Amino acid sequence: MANDSFKALAHPLRREIVERLSGGLATVGEVTRDFGVSKPTISRHVKLLEEAGVVSRLIEGRTHRLVLQPEALREASDWIERQRERWERLFDIVDEYLEEQKSEGE
Numbered sequence: 384m385a386n387d388s389f390k391a392l393a394h395p396l397r398r399e400i401v402e403r404l405s406g407g408l409a410t411v412g413e414v415t416r417d418f419g420v421s422k423p424t425i426s427r428h429v430k431l432l433e434e435a436g437v438v439s440r441l442i443e444g445r446t447h448r449l450v451l452q453p454e455a456l457r458e459a460s461d462w463i464e465r466q467r468e469r470w471e472r473l474f475d476i477v478d479e480y481l482e483e484q485k486s487e488g489e
Contacts, residue, residue: 388459391435396420397428404438404451411447 392398396418403414415425429449432438436455441448 387435388456391432391437408448408450
């Protein structure tokens, strides 16, 4: 599932949609205003975000509103956090080793 979120956020236009939706519910037109791309292109990007579960669509008559589903990003966020913690531990080990080498050389 984390891979779906990473794929969904891989394109800058989709990241901008997610960023705009962080402010709350918005129509497709509101959230994609001034992108300078065609409606079919917008539709493809929104569809990919929906398929990944990052956004969902609320339909009220002819009005389509998008809402961010932050829980869909939680798995990706958790994976990133685990990687960060792992790398920090590895850097600490390297730092300790270098300090030991420095002390032995004095």
